[in-house]
Amino acid sequence: KAGVTQTPRYLIKTRGQQVTLSCSPISGHRSVSWYQQTPGQGLQFLFEYFSETQRNKGNFPGRFSGRQFSNSRSEMNVSTLELGDSALYLCASSLSGTLAKNIQYFGAGTRLSVL
Amino acid sequence: SQQGEEDPQALSIQEGENATMNCSYKTSINNLQWYRQNSGRGLVHLILIRSNEREKHSGRLRVTLDTSKKSSSLLITASRAADTASYFCATGLDNNDMRFGAGTRLTVKP
Numbered sequence: 001k002a003g004v005t006q007t008p009r010y011l012i013k014t015r016g017q018q019v020t021l022s023c024s025p026i027s028g029h030r031s032v033s034w035y036q037q038t039p040g041q042g043l044q045f046l047f048e049y050f051s052e053t054q055r056n057k058g059n060f061p062g063r064f065s066g067r068q069f070s071n072s073r074s075e076m077n078v079s080t081l082e083l084g085d086s087a088l089y090l091c092a093s094s095l096s097g098t099l100a101k102n103i104q105y106f107g108a109g110t111r112l113s114v115l
Numbered sequence: 116s117q118q119g120e121e122d123p124q125a126l127s128i129q130e131g132e133n134a135t136m137n138c139s140y141k142t143s144i145n146n147l148q149w150y151r152q153n154s155g156r157g158l159v160h161l162i163l164i165r166s167n168e169r170e171k172h173s174g175r176l177r178v179t180l181d182t183s184k185k186s187s188s189l190l191i192t193a194s195r196a197a198d199t200a201s202y203f204c205a206t207g208l209d210n211n212d213m214r215f216g217a218g219t220r221l222t223v224k225p
Binding site for chain 2: 088
């Protein structure tokens with residue numbers, strides 16, 4: 001089975017722009033979660049989608065949003081980019097059930113740099 | 116916000132030695148998982164231990180969980196240069212959240 005695929009791998013944007021990141025989960029996985037990783041804050045949970053519905057949300061401003069399509073693929077959008085949004089964005093998928101009880105399979109991440 | 120705290124933040128050992136990393140957390144959990152991350156890459160799941168388990172093994176990995184002390188440890192035996200990576204604990208919470216710690220950076224010198 002193919003693993004979790006994130007595109008693009010690298011992105012450079014300027015402040016004020018918006019960006020969309022994409023994640024294709026492992027075939028058959030219905031849960032997709034997004035994380036932001038920075039040297040200062042570590043790995044922080046953004047949100048989780050399951051069957052096209054946001055099931056869980058971390059403590060991030062409304063500029064961070066996401067969605068999930070019927071084929072379980074997910075996109076994450078960040079509007080009005082700030083310098084502090086520079087980070088590695090990781091997507092993870094898991095089979096089903098509750099996020100807290102399942103093993104997550106991570107993609108390689110999208111490295112976003114905001115200038 | 117992070118739930119787990121790994122200790123130490125960084126660990127450097129020689130190949131063949133054992134490496135022990137600790138994780139402490141604050142609230143009750145459903146399970147605790149350990150993940151490995153090679154530099155700038157995604158995380159790879161290592162082992163999951165449920166809240167009613169005390170010890171689990173997988174190859175050269177041994178994980179213990181003490182829910183009374185809200186702590187877990189990961190032991191890597193006979194370490195190899197390829198074990199060089201960051202190791203994170205992740206706690207599955209009762210409210211279905213999952214929280215990662217800050218990680219331990221392990222360097223294994225050949």
